[in-house]
Amino acid sequence: xxxxxxxxxxxxxxxxxxxxxxxxxxxxxxxxxxxxxxxxxxxxxxxxxxxxxxxxxxxxxxxxxxxxxxxxxxxxxxxxxxxxxxxxxxxxxxxxxxxxxxxxxxxxxxxxxxxxxxxxxxxxxxxxxxxxxxxxxxxxxxxxxxxxxxxxxxxxxxxxxxxxxxxxxxxxxxxxxxxxxxxxxxxxxxxxxxxxxxxxxxxxxxxxxxxxxxxxxxxxxxxxx
Numbered sequence: 001x002x003x004x005x006x007x008x009x010x011x012x013x014x015x016x017x018x019x020x021x022x023x024x025x026x027x028x029x030x031x032x033x034x035x036x037x038x039x040x041x042x043x044x045x046x047x048x049x050x051x052x053x054x055x056x057x058x059x060x061x062x063x064x065x066x067x068x069x070x071x072x073x074x075x076x077x078x079x080x081x082x083x084x085x086x087x088x089x090x091x092x093x094x095x096x097x098x099x100x101x102x103x104x105x106x107x108x109x110x111x112x113x114x115x116x117x118x119x120x121x122x123x124x125x126x127x128x129x130x131x132x133x134x135x136x137x138x139x140x141x142x143x144x145x146x147x148x149x150x151x152x153x154x155x156x157x158x159x160x161x162x163x164x165x166x167x168x169x170x171x172x173x174x175x176x177x178x179x180x181x182x183x184x185x186x187x188x189x190x191x192x193x194x195x196x197x198x199x200x201x202x203x204x205x206x207x208x209x210x211x212x213x214x215x216x217x218x219x220x221x222x223x224x225x
Contacts, residue, residue, distance in 0.1 A: 063132015066097045067180060068201035070130060071212075072194045074107075075185045085109060088180060092130060102129035102178060108171060109182045110208070115162050116181050117155065117208035119147040120173040127178035131203055138207065148172070158209045181206050186214040 040046040070092055074081035084091040088105035092098070105127060108116035120126065121144050126134035137143050146154050151168045155161070162168055171179045183205040189197060204210035 063128060063130065064201075064203035064206070065198070066095075066132075067127075067130035067203070067206045068198040069095055070097070070180065071182055071201045071206065072198035074182055075197055076194050081182075084182065092180075097129045099129045101125075102127050104177050105130075105180060106171075106177060107180050107182050108169070108208070110184045112184070113165070114167050114169060115155075115160075115208065116169050116171060116179075117147060117151050118171050118173060118179045118181060119144055121145070121148060122174075125173035125175055125178060127173075127180055130180055131206060135203070155209060158204075160209065160211060181208040183208075183210075183212045186212050188214040 037046065037051070041048055070084065073095065074084050080091060080094075083094075084107045088107040089103065091107070092102070092105055108118070110116055120138070124134045124139040126138065143154065148170055151170050152162055155168070173179055183201065185197070186200070189200070192200075200212050200215065202210055202212065205212045
């Protein structure tokens with residue numbers, strides 16, 4: 001699944017929020033940030049395009065690539081996977097990913113019989129060191145409520161059909177605890193390198209609202225994307 005797919009998902013979820021009037025009201029801090037941003041843009045001190053590019057980089061490229069490396073390492077290194085599931089904070093730190101919003105991490109493994117989904121019902125608690133900034137839809141009121149009430153329905157809307165024989169577990173992030181979903185490794189990727197596997201892992205798969213797909217045309221080869 002490409003970043004373009006994720007961008008469309010963000011747009012679709014945002015559009016649904018707007019259509020149904022369920023968008024969460026802005027907090028006082030968010031209003032102040034928007035007012036400051038508008039003032040800086042008006043005075044020519046900030047380029048809106050550059051600001052958007054910076055936000056997108058942290059939201060969809062820099063942060064999620066860190067998490068993708070964690071997932072890929074767990075797929076190819078059973079010992080690392082064991083450490084990740086036992087103590088995610090320490091295992092993630094082995095790869096150099098630490099910091100604010102990632103002090104206490106738990107890794108959730110998706111299997112053929114269990115599918116994990118992460119939400120923050122109170123606000124938008126999110127593991128910044130491994131996923132970057134939270135997407136707009138993750139912070140929206142509809143997702144925060146419906147992911148708990150009807151997780152299978154939400155997953156279906158986002159293109160993930162979970163069989164009745166698969167248990168869906170919803171995990172509520174808090175200020176003290178953040179989660180990273182370890183998605184299932186897709187079949188047909190046995191010959192791929194760790195780097196190639198990391199390139200397949202998307203932000204949404206690490207939240208639990210998408211699956212990792214094998215590259216089109218079958219198994220990838222070393223050095224190709």
